[in-house]
Amino acid sequence: MKTKINKNPMIILCGGKGKRMGEITKKIPKPLLKIGKKTIIEHKIKYYQSKGVNKFIFCLGYKSKLLKKFLSKKIKNAIFDNAGLNAGILKRIFCARRHIKFDTFISYGDTLAKINFKDLLSKHIKSKCVLTIVVAPIQNPFGIVDWDSNNRAKAFEEKPTFNHFVGYSVISPNFFKKIDKKTINLRDGKGVVEAIKDLIKKKQVNIYKFNDLQITINSKRELHNAKLEYNKYFTFNESNKK
Secondary structure (H helix, E strand, C coil): CCCCCCCCCEEEECCCCCHHHHHHHHCCCHHHCEECCEEHHHHHHHHHHHCCCCCEEEEECCCHHHHHHHHHHHCCCCEEEECCCCCCHHHHHHHCHHHCCCCEEEEECCEEECCCHHHHHHHHHHHCCCEEEEEEEEECCCEEEEECCCCCEEEEEECCEEEEEEEEEEECCCHHHHCCHHHCCCCCCHHHHHHHHHHHHCCCEEEEECCCCEEECCCHHHHHHHHHCHHHHHCHHHHCCC
């Protein structure tokens, strides 16, 4: 039986201040920065819609009025939730929990990855875990050294490959019943980190392995690179409608 995702919403976290972008985000929130002719958030939404995701929950904070005004014109029946300017990532999701009635996708507002959401959801459901995180390989550009208390080298590994969380996940409706409530109000991304650690101990975290096109725009340099490689990163919206 094929997995349908028409009932499964996408939470897009777009409440951060984007401090690493410097002066650029003092007037414009990062999701509204343009790559080519469209904003980052438009590229994201267009791709999600091409994959069958049509219900969106936007977790707002910084420059919330600008984002809400812009997005209200782009998407019908969008849901907006504002947890405040200084809320951490987990708190923003928690404040939107009344809208989490089905397994729900979560995406950071500055990350775009060529994910098959039907496959992601199917594997999340099959795992019976309350959380699935999307993980991709990344190669460390340096040689990694380990040593003992006597400063004697124990190991040396040249440019090892690690696995990193790419900013996408799926949570089940009972997610917040399974985590330590103390983590909810932690600042920035600390709550998410502690919740994941807590759920790992409870064997409630499923891994979805991903190794395809992805882009994260956290800094001026990454924004510059995205603009230079615009065609590579953003034309797959039209060519991968499955």
